[in-house]
Amino acid sequence: MEAFQLLSRGGVQFNKKKFKNDVSLFSQVQPKKPRTKTETASGHLPSELDFFRYSKSSTEKRQISDPREAGPRKRARIEDPQNEEQEGDEAETEGGQEHGERKATKQRVTAKGQNIPSPAESFFHLKERYNLPQYLMSNLEKYGFRRPTGIQSHGCPILMEARDLAAISPTGTGKTLSYLLPVFTALRAPSTSATVGAGRGTRAVILAPTRELAHQIYNECLKLAEGRKWRIVLFSKATAATLADKSVQEKVDIIISTPLRLVAAKRSGNIDLSNVRHLILDEADRMLDPEFLEQVQEITAACTHDDIQKAVFSATLPANAEKIAMGMLRNPVRIVVGLKDTPLPLIAQSLTYVADDASKLPTLLQYLSQPYNPPIVVFAATQPRATSLAEELVLHEVPNVDCLHAGMTNKEREDAVRRMQRGECWVLVSTEVMARGMDFKGVREVINYDFPRSVQSYVHRIGRTGRAGREGKAVTYFTNEDGPFLKAIANVILQSGSTVPEWMLKLPKPSKMKRKQMGKVKRADAVNPARSIGRRDAIKKRDMIAGSKRRKETAAAGVDVDSADED
DNA sequence: AAAAAAC
Structure with a gap:
């Protein structure tokens, strides 16, 4: 653990070129058009994917196409009684209304x-x-x-x-x-x-x-x-x-x-x-x-x-x-x-299809090899997976990676938070422990590496970005196994004013049995199937770190050293 | 519905 931490903190060089379009951590983001869409990792969908049968008419439902329009559109929705949450005896007000001045961000x-x-x-x-x-x-x-x-x-x-x-x-x-x-x-x-x-x-x-x-x-x-x-x-x-x-x-x-x-x-x-x-x-x-x-x-x-x-x-x-x-x-x-159990429209949400668990790591590495807006919070399902993923990122030379979960010591947890607050951490790999309440002001993006287990989890996780009126981006990876949970999340995205492919909303409601069955699918501890986590210990880690150095040296010569890391 | 988190 010690060695890994050292490596993740200081062992990786700052790659300025990679980030030349994003020199300042906390400068204003260029307001980009939020797109909610399905991206495929490989560019094409496997035909055996049954829930993509519904994608034939994948027209997108459009509610709010731009966060800057959120105000007026939201207003329109407020005046539509059909969208009102029905309550018994209730008083309803909208902040600012009675004094004539209303900010576009005001919510019902x-x-x-x-x-x-x-x-x-x-x-x-x-x-x-x-x-x-x-x-x-x-x-x-x-x-x-x-x-x-x-x-x-x-x-x-x-x-x-x-x-x-x-x-x-x-x-x-x-x-x-x-x-x-x-x-x-x-x-x-x-x-x-x-x-x-x-x-x-x-x-x-x-x-x-x-x-x-x-x-x-x-x-x-x-x-x-x-x-x-x-x-x-x-x-x-x-x-x-x-x-x-x-x-x-x-x-x-x-x-x-x-x-x-x-x-x-x-x-x-x-x-x-x-x-x-x-x-x-x-x-x-x-x-x-x-x-x-x-x-x-x-x-x-x-x-x-x-x-x-x-x-x-x-x-x-x-x-x-x-x-x-x-x-x-x-x-x-x-x-x-606003609306209960609904993320802010300021967060541009998207879903990314990755065929299976093994395809997630290459997808993430590919993403992180291009310019991105740090810091990013990446959510994994379990502690071992968070640790494993952080290690993989470090070994693949992703700069300034940190890990934070409740299996770590208090001091390790505090250190990780501090580095995050100082902007020293660019990619924080974490578990549900970071999902709620944490306010890292600069977080530009959340990546759900593992699909969230509930709508609540989704809402809180992606809520680490887009705080205090800032824009944010949230990407959620989904695999074939996540199919049964996809519809609920798609609905949440739609509710929050982003767009979602129509086929997702047409997915059949999964039966309780099916969910139970799917929920029981065991996730591997190791994020990279080429590596076994079972025998990991300090010595092994030292080998891995040495391996990563070797990789760096040999990469230039075009030699593939990946196999050298296998057991 | 289940892992994570809480000491």
Whole structure:
């Protein structure tokens, strides 16, 4: 592992020529026409592919052909009552409408519940209505938050009026800030201050499904907290230990944690949650998955204060998760920004046909040998596949490749995130662990190397790009085996305003049996069938690295050394 | 429907 990491970090030379059209990592992308289409790796389709029978009339359904048209077209859709999500007694508003000024990117907002607080047009309005402290206003300005996003203008008032909230808003639309602002406003002053209204100690808990996401939320907290002596704790083994001291715990204001970590502290009696007034579940549907649910419920039960406000946030919320969430909330407001379970139209999505698993690597290598827009996030289905793919890319001289999955050590994970944030990583190969919430601002493109297992997974994965109003590109590889899952994803792409070949939508709905069967197809750990991963160890890796050097030298002489790497 | 993630 060590050797591989060294190699992936520093062992590959920067190839300027390859990127001469893209010198600056963070410069504005030329708005390209988003195309959603089916590309074939080999240029022709094998006739035995049964689901391509439907492609005879492969005319494309066209909704929005250009992201710049998204505004007006979206508007047209809003006015079409047939497209409205039907709700019972609901208030419906569109941000900005009542003041005449509307940005093209504004999305439809559906709110449901009793006495729904009206949205705030600007941070200044929030301040006027809810007495937002000046330090928050300065910090907002300092960090470039000029206007609230849809979820912020609608969600903040609801939370600031002490209501429970279920909020659904697309990826990259500022959900974190929409719950942090109300939390800071409600807490008023740090525990250490003389004028604390609501008692001392932990008064807000924010839960997230991965360490990386918890850390990112923590960083956002620190931005808003500047200038005040807030004690914000990113829960870890180390911090949990220091909190065993009651006098330390009394000074804490906000805890951000993954569920199991907090449960462990609770069980050891090291944490007092009895004064928690705000409990936030980020990536709520994930947090309500069976494996997390018990832990979340244990934490909820430990938050015994009567005046507790609960809120759940996500870009996706399947019906069963929503049912559980609503059961946890008191007289909640439910708001949906845009369309539920739908990616942003800003993301140009495409599907690429690759015949089988073995064809994916050559397809990706071919793609990465041409100029592209780094950084790219590549999603693999399992940890071994992510590792294997990253190794293959490194061995094939792709520059600045990194790998990140939960099988790695904390330090390795932190290092990978840091390199990503610094723009040192151009291709990040990862698993589902990176799929949710992570905000790497420069990510231009997502590649689903392995087909996502659910619509939710797809939406969150591709949501790593196209954040905060930027454009993004998402490519999804699909093989013959992915056929049964293709239709659902095609529908999502269509929903989000991109185009999809009509035959995909005509695919038969796969039966449960069929899905079960297909789902059981075992994916090889090694991404390159020519290499066996079974006997991999440090020595083997050293050989591979040596092999890659040899390859480099012999490549010029036209000698094929690939076979030398085989077992 | 299943892997990944959580310690």
